[in-house]
Amino acid sequence: MKLITSESMQKLEKRLVESYRIPTQLLMENAGRNIVEKIEGIGMEKSWKQVAVICGPGNNGGDGLVIARHLNLRYPSLPITIFLAGNPERLKNDSALNYEICQRIGIPIQRVFPENPLGFEPGTLIIDSLFGTGLSKNVEGIFQVVIDAINEAKQSMIIAVDVPSGIDATWGKIMGRAVKAHHTITLGMIKRGLVVAPAREYCGTIHLADIGIPFDREPGIVPQEGFLITPDFIRPFLPEKAFLSNKISTGVVMIVAGSPAMTGAGLLTCQAAYRSGAGMVIWATNPQLAPLVKTSIPEVVSTILSDNKNSFQWEYLPHHADEICKAILQRKCRSIAIGPGLGSSWSSKYFIEKVIEKSPVKGVIDADALNAIAVNREFWKNRLQGWILTPHEGEMGRLLNRSASSIAENRIAASCALSQYFNCITVLKGPGTIVVSPQGEIAINPTGNPNLATAGSGDVLTGIIASLLAQGRSPFISAVTGVFLHGLTADLYQKQSPQLLASDLASYLPYAIKVVKNCEYRLPIVDRD
Numbered sequence: 001m002k003l004i005t006s007e008s009m010q011k012l013e014k015r016l017v018e019s020y021r022i023p024t025q026l027l028m029e030n031a032g033r034n035i036v037e038k039i040e041g042i043g044m045e046k047s048w049k050q051v052a053v054i055c056g057p058g059n060n061g062g063d064g065l066v067i068a069r070h071l072n073l074r075y076p077s078l079p080i081t082i083f084l085a086g087n088p089e090r091l092k093n094d095s096a097l098n099y100e101i102c103q104r105i106g107i108p109i110q111r112v113f114p115e116n117p118l119g120f121e122p123g124t125l126i127i128d129s130l131f132g133t134g135l136s137k138n139v140e141g142i143f144q145v146v147i148d149a150i151n152e153a154k155q156s157m158i159i160a161v162d163v164p165s166g167i168d169a170t171w172g173k174i175m176g177r178a179v180k181a182h183h184t185i186t187l188g189m190i191k192r193g194l195v196v197a198p199a200r201e202y203c204g205t206i207h208l209a210d211i212g213i214p215f216d217r218e219p220g221i222v223p224q225e226g227f228l229i230t231p232d233f234i235r236p237f238l239p240e241k242a243f244l245s246n247k248i249s250t251g252v253v254m255i256v257a258g259s260p261a262m263t264g265a266g267l268l269t270c271q272a273a274y275r276s277g278a279g280m281v282i283w284a285t286n287p288q289l290a291p292l293v294k295t296s297i298p299e300v301v302s303t304i305l306s307d308n309k310n311s312f313q314w315e316y317l318p319h320h321a322d323e324i325c326k327a328i329l330q331r332k333c334r335s336i337a338i339g340p341g342l343g344s345s346w347s348s349k350y351f352i353e354k355v356i357e358k359s360p361v362k363g364v365i366d367a368d369a370l371n372a373i374a375v376n377r378e379f380w381k382n383r384l385q386g387w388i389l390t391p392h393e394g395e396m397g398r399l400l401n402r403s404a405s406s407i408a409e410n411r412i413a414a415s416c417a418l419s420q421y422f423n424c425i426t427v428l429k430g431p432g433t434i435v436v437s438p439q440g441e442i443a444i445n446p447t448g449n450p451n452l453a454t455a456g457s458g459d460v461l462t463g464i465i466a467s468l469l470a471q472g473r474s475p476f477i478s479a480v481t482g483v484f485l486h487g488l489t490a491d492l493y494q495k496q497s498p499q500l501l502a503s504d505l506a507s508y509l510p511y512a513i514k515v516v517k518n519c520e521y522r523l524p525i526v527d528r529d
């Protein structure tokens with residue numbers, strides 16, 4: 001499902017006006033009326049004590065005025081008040097016209113002043129029409145006071161028009177303050193910023209309302225600025241064994257993960273790779289762990305790396321990289337996953353870099369392998385073509401030599417910067433995981449929940465993506481399909497149990513695959529009733 005930026009939405013509106021002579025007044029009328037229909041779908045039957053429509057200085061405010069008018073027509077006995085943050089004399093064109101209509105109809109209008117703060121009684125339906133796609137700077141002064149008042153309303157329902165006010169609809173940033181809505185009714189197309197963190201938490205359930213864009217007349221009218229991953233999109237790429245397949249043709253994965261101190265990371269990565277359809281999983285393990293592998297996951301084939309003769313505790317050394325590269329060729333591996341639980345010693349860092357440099361196949365770079373790359377980032381600039389990097393915000397910060405908080409502020413921009421710098425596919429984990437290619441394709445994942453913030457969850461994702469790669473999917477498609485399935489598994493599991501272990505994720509994965517295959521799943525955040 002295509003996503004759009006604020007800038008393109010504005011261009012699209014201009015184009016509709018110029019090419020089809022659809023007047024902007026009509027678009028605003030369509031917007032307001034269709035939003036009222038969506039509000040009714042959400043629940044007007046709840047007998048709200050009153051309705052507060054908070055209007056700002058631009059066209060988003062104008063939409064609010066149309067909404068107030070239609071609610072007034074449909075529910076004449078319901079007290080509706082328009083709160084205007086801004087000077088009515090400076091309202092432009094369509095907003096000014098709708099302001100005049102509301103005045104003439106006699107809908108109460110109150111101007112909001114700093115000395116006259118807003119407060120809402122319990123049981124108020126609050127329509128947030130302060131700012132939409134035209135937000136151009138941080139929210140301050142009276143606008144900040146209004147947003148705080150909306151967020152402090154008790155036992156009320158907050159419905160945001162187009163965008164929760166204070167959200168940058170292109171990048172998903174919080175511009176100083178933002179409305180925390182229960183529902184967001186977005187117009188025409190889903191704005192890209194709504195589905196990524198941090199904005200995503202402010203949107204509640206997202207609904208899409210039509211404003212009369214003739215999409216079917218011009219399928220190419222909207223530029224490619226990102227898409228929301230959907231079950232329909234990933235269905236053709238799910239694991240599928242051909243009739244004449246064998247374990248090699250299905251796909252062999254090399255896993256370089258785990259160490260004596262962090263065995264679980266390797267086990268989880270291997271398990272996830274098998275559960276997502278790999279024909280054979282090879283684990284490059286060490287002599288101390290080899291017996292454990294046989295008992296824990298008997299299906300795993302281990303490549304036992306040579307013993308460290310002079311040290312008490314086994315550790316990864318650079319020459320082990322040659323052994324892994326040899327095994328990749330011998331075992332006909334088609335992808336590699338490297339990183340989870342490898343440790344952060346200098347010898348493991350050298351080892352990791354050597355594997356990535358020499359490996360005959362490409363794959364997923366995660367966890368300790370990301371940190372090894374970050375230490376030597378200038379060397380790796382532009383050298384990771386075909387590799388998939390799966391950082392969380394902290395790892396991303398190290399890779400870009402920036403603070404984790406600056407990454408969190410604008411996750412899409414950071415993901416694009418990483419893909420550009422290393423020429424790699426980026427998977428920035430977190431709420432609304434982002435997948436970006438060096439060519440600038442941007443995919444946002446709608447699945448997943450906070451239960452995924454558990455040890456080993458990233459190892460499972462690494463195993464899934466590497467497995468899909470081994471099964472012949474492209475790096476971008478493997479990442480997109482992998483993140484969707486990983487999140488969906490957690491969402492489906494949550495219905496059964498509030499507590500999720502990473503090993504549950506790996507075991508439950510085939511169920512998520514089946515649900516997508518059988519078309520039994522609807523997107524959780526976009527309600528297209």
Ligand SMILES: NC(=O)C1=CN([C@@H]2O[C@H](COP(=O)(O)OP(=O)(O)OC[C@H]3O[C@@H](n4cnc5c(N)ncnc54)[C@H](OP(=O)(O)O)[C@@H]3O)[C@@H](O)[C@H]2O)[C@H](O)CC1
Pocket residue numbers: 009010012013027028031056057058059060061062063130131132133134135136137138139140143161162163187188211
């Ligand atoms: N795109 C469509 O097809 C349709 C969109 N509709 C609705 O219109 C808004 C977008 O309207 P727009 O007027 O462009 O923008 P806003 O209403 O969001 O706000 C613009 C005004 O707000 C001022 N502004 C911006 N940021 C701040 C701030 N932080 N503090 C104070 N004031 C701010 C801005 O001033 P400038 O100086 O920046 O110009 C403007 O005055 C869209 O979201 C839809 O709801 C339609 O009605 C239907 C068609």
Ligand SMILES: [K+]
Pocket residue numbers: 060128129130131132160161162163164165
């Ligand atoms: K709004």
